[in-house]
Amino acid sequence: MAEQLQRVFVPSAVEEGGNALSLGCFSSEQTAWGVLRSFLKKSDRMLLVSASVVVWDIDVIGEHGLTVLASLECKACPVCSRQTFWVDLENFSALCYGEACAAWVEESTHEPGVIDCGWPAMRYLKQTKSIEEAFKELFAIGDQIKAAGITGTGNIEASKAMLDEFEDPT
Ligand SMILES: [Zn+2]
Numbered sequence: 001m002a003e004q005l006q007r008v009f010v011p012s013a014v015e016e017g018g019n020a021l022s023l024g025c026f027s028s029e030q031t032a033w034g035v036l037r038s039f040l041k042k043s044d045r046m047l048l049v050s051a052s053v054v055v056w057d058i059d060v061i062g063e064h065g066l067t068v069l070a071s072l073e074c075k076a077c078p079v080c081s082r083q084t085f086w087v088d089l090e091n092f093s094a095l096c097y098g099e100a101c102a103a104w105v106e107e108s109t110h111e112p113g114v115i116d117c118g119w120p121a122m123r124y125l126k127q128t129k130s131i132e133e134a135f136k137e138l139f140a141i142g143d144q145i146k147a148a149g150i151t152g153t154g155n156i157e158a159s160k161a162m163l164d165e166f167e168d169p170t
Pocket of ligand 1: 077078079080081082084085096097098101102103
């Protein structure tokens with residue numbers, strides 16, 4: 001006999017205007033995150049404002065059965081400008097789900113108080129003292145990319161040369 005299911009993990013997303021999109025309910029947190037992440041990759045084709053993963057305990061009446069595991073907010077990506085930058089407000093971290101971008105900001109796991117940020121497309125990685133500073137760094141990359149007329153990561157070589165110049169203006 002199958003093991004009795006005690007809890008279900010429910011990922012969902014909310015569209016602009018408040019319409020909630022249900023993505024199913026799952027027996028493991030890992031699966032719920034997997035479903036949500038692959039859904040968020042398409043978020044530049046939709047108008048999404050937020051997303052969450054919650055867990056419901058089975059057979060519990062009312063809100064006591066509900067625990068919010070994560071709530072994410074969608075913002076414009078500082079680097080690629082697409083509406084694909086998802087910020088986890090509780091455990092501060094942010095990641096762009098846009099194709100070929102993946103710009104990110106996260107508190108350092110090694111040094112508390114240090115905020116790391118990066119853009120894997122160019123192996124760019126920087127440590128900053130605050131979230132604001134980290135966003136400033138990413139916005140600066142985004143501005144340079146736009147100024148150079150590079151869209152997406154269509155021309156990595158050009159963007160790499162541009163960033164070298166940006167970091168070392170001598
Ligand atoms: Zn991006």
